[in-house]
Amino acid sequence: MDYRPVLAELEQACADFQVPATRYAAEQQLLRFGKRPDAIAASKYVLAHSSVPTAKFFALRGIKDAVVAGYAVLGPASSLALRDELLQLALTGGRCLDSFVMDSLCWVIAVITKRAWADTPDGQRLAFTRTLCDDIVRHSSPCVGMIVAAHLIDEIAGGSKCSEFHVPWEFHYTCKAAFENTHMALIFEAALKVIHSQLRPSVEAQPTAAVSSRAIAFERRSALHIADQILSWEFTSPDEAKVIAASFGYARGGAIAGGVGGRSPKPAPRGSDLDDPEDGAGSTTADREHQSRTPLFPRDWQPLLLRSDVLDMFFSAYEAALGDQMHEHFSPGSSHTALLCLIQISGIRGRAIFSSADARDSDTLRAAFAQTIIRNQLQMIRHVCSMNLADEASQDMVIATTQMIRRFIETQLEEKPAGDRPARPLAFLVARVPETLEYFGEVGKLICMLLGAAAGVLRSDMLQRIDDDFGDVDNYFVMQAFDELASAWSAVVSDICEWQYLHSTAGGAPHDTDDRHVLDSFIQFLRTAAYLIRSEYIQLRMLMCEESVATSDARSEVLSAGHGLLAKDYVVYEDQLQFFALLARLDARTSLDRLYENMRSRCD
Numbered sequence: 001m002d003y004r005p006v007l008a009e010l011e012q013a014c015a016d017f018q019v020p021a022t023r024y025a026a027e028q029q030l031l032r033f034g035k036r037p038d039a040i041a042a043s044k045y046v047l048a049h050s051s052v053p054t055a056k057f058f059a060l061r062g063i064k065d066a067v068v069a070g071y072a073v074l075g076p077a078s079s080l081a082l083r084d085e086l087l088q089l090a091l092t093g094g095r096c097l098d099s100f101v102m103d104s105l106c107w108v109i110a111v112i113t114k115r116a117w118a119d120t121p122d123g124q125r126l127a128f129t130r131t132l133c134d135d136i137v138r139h140s141s142p143c144v145g146m147i148v149a150a151h152l153i154d155e156i157a158g159g160s161k162c163s164e165f166h167v168p169w170e171f172h173y174t175c176k177a178a179f180e181n182t183h184m185a186l187i188f189e190a191a192l193k194v195i196h197s198q199l200r201p202s203v204e205a206q207p208t209a210a211v212s213s214r215a216i217a218f219e220r221r222s223a224l225h226i227a228d229q230i231l232s233w234e235f236t237s238p239d240e241a242k243v244i245a246a247s248f249g250y251a252r253g254g255a256i257a258g259g260v261g262g263r264s265p266k267p268a269p270r271g272s273d274l275d276d277p278e279d280g281a282g283s284t285t286a287d288r289e290h291q292s293r294t295p296l297f298p299r300d301w302q303p304l305l306l307r308s309d310v311l312d313m314f315f316s317a318y319e320a321a322l323g324d325q326m327h328e329h330f331s332p333g334s335s336h337t338a339l340l341c342l343i344q345i346s347g348i349r350g351r352a353i354f355s356s357a358d359a360r361d362s363d364t365l366r367a368a369f370a371q372t373i374i375r376n377q378l379q380m381i382r383h384v385c386s387m388n389l390a391d392e393a394s395q396d397m398v399i400a401t402t403q404m405i406r407r408f409i410e411t412q413l414e415e416k417p418a419g420d421r422p423a424r425p426l427a428f429l430v431a432r433v434p435e436t437l438e439y440f441g442e443v444g445k446l447i448c449m450l451l452g453a454a455a456g457v458l459r460s461d462m463l464q465r466i467d468d469d470f471g472d473v474d475n476y477f478v479m480q481a482f483d484e485l486a487s488a489w490s491a492v493v494s495d496i497c498e499w500q501y502l503h504s505t506a507g508g509a510p511h512d513t514d515d516r517h518v519l520d521s522f523i524q525f526l527r528t529a530a531y532l533i534r535s536e537y538i539q540l541r542m543l544m545c546e547e548s549v550a551t552s553d554a555r556s557e558v559l560s561a562g563h564g565l566l567a568k569d570y571v572v573y574e575d576q577l578q579f580f581a582l583l584a585r586l587d588a589r590t591s592l593d594r595l596y597e598n599m600r601s602r603c604d
Contacts, residue, residue, distance in 0.1 A: 007045060011050060035065065114156055132190075149190075225337050348369065381401065406484045444533065
């Protein structure tokens with residue numbers, strides 16, 4: 001069949017789509033293209049002969065629609081042959097394609113791969129995965145393996161980024177279980193190899209041409225993106241339960257929004273409405289709390305995730321991403337993605353991944369992991385403390401650092417050592433990780449510095465702009481970071497109080513002597529830190545009251561009194577007030593005396 005008229009019509013429709021007066025008619029024509037009986041053959045002709053990138057984009061969309069709708073007729077053999085043909089096109093002709101066409105091509109490859117996954121022999125599946133991994137490690141440009149792998153992970157993971165296949169739920173479960181059991185670790189390892197190769201001194205010592213430097217930064221960001229996808233993966237439950245922590249069957253979008261089916265020719269930024277439509281719709285507080293924890297990785301991932309050199313590498317990758325910002329080849333999003341990875345690895349948890357035949361080996365693994373994270377986080381905390389915390393340029397790093405501190409502390413307090421006589425988590429950390437007290441000391445120092453930075457904002461010229469942009473200083477990122485650390489510190493204090501109570505009721509067995517010494521030392525340290533934090537917090541709140549009184553007029557004072565300012569304070573600052581009360585319990589007499597002195601000074 002002569003497809004030249006089809007090509008001309010498609011290119012004309014793409015041109016009409018850019019004109020408001022003809023956009024609707026063009027949209028309908030583009031939507032019908034994938035429903036042609038010969039959509040695949042016509043689309044292949046367009047890919048081979050068209051010089052219009054947008055036409056190639058919609059041709060790829062037509063292939064995707066035709067495969068998904070007609071898979072039962074097309075069959076797995078023909079679908080996989082088409083997939084391999086498109087993969088070969090990407091590998092050999094990728095340099096000639098526009099970036100959005102290349103991205104769409106790799107997405108279609110991923111969609112076909114998932115649709116045929118259940119009908120593909122294990123050996124053929126593994127061969128395809130190894131082809132992707134080989135291309136990832138080979139550093140080809142563009143890296144087809146990375147792009148396809150990223151889309152394949154999204155398709156199999158489920159949720160808003162998963163295409164609609166109109167198949168039973170068991171199909172998605174089978175795909176996800178098989179992918180995570182064998183293939184995901186191979187892709188993760190390939191991504192780690194890329195990150196490692198970009199950090200080698202030999203690479204840094206090579207002449208840095210602009211093109212090669214830009215490629216290195218892009219490869220690092222792409223590899224970090226794949227690592228972040230996998231570190232955020234929700235594993236399926238055992239077969240007898242068959243539960244997946246994701247939804248399937250979402251379309252990637254509705255009508256055309258800069259493209260067909262919600263897939264724009266130019267990719268939307270991660271985290272935007274276009275990237276995650278209806279994100280959070282119908283989610284509950286429990287769902288959001290679950291998403292704020294690192295997934296439970298099985299024991300097979302122990303060699304990949306618990307090696308100290310791998311953990312160190314993620315922190316080094318973040319430092320390298322920060323260094324990229326100083327050059328023209330900076331790849332936006334690299335440092336943010338690296339921070340997301342750091343937050344996830346800081347919360348690695350569960351008995352499975354730390355399991356060993358000998359309980360003592362399990363505790364050794366847990367202690368080595370904690371020591372590596374503490375050592376690297378200490379460096380980040382000290383770096384953050386040397387920055388201007390009130391500067392918006394430091395927002396990402398400050399927020400991410402406090403989030404990874406919170407993730408690490410709360411996770412460690414939930415984990416129980418596996419020895420013959422399991423110790424309290426804090427006792428285990430103090431006994432097995434020499435840097436523990438130093439670490440908590442730096443965290444307490446950072447809490448005080450964040451409160452001090454917020455007080456500095458109230459005294460500075462920034463206050464009016466922050467009030468206009470954020471409402472008040474409590475909505476500024478400095479106080480959001482404080483809330484993260486306050487939550488972590490509350491967990492520490494609560495655990496200490498519980499430990500102290502259990503020890504007092506146990507009667508003090510002889511083997512608890514060391515634990516008692518650790519407990520007394522930690523309580524004394526917390527009392528000192530609590531005094532400093534309470535002082536900074538009271539000072540900040542007094543400054544905020546003074547600023548509020550100074551800037552309000554008589555009318556606003558009447559309105560505040562009418563609405564009940566005290567009741568509002570309890571609602572708005574409930575978490576912070578509970579945190580303050582928790583700190584005060586550590587040394588109730590001193591806390592009450594200090595509050596009394598503050599009240600007298602204000603009343604005199």
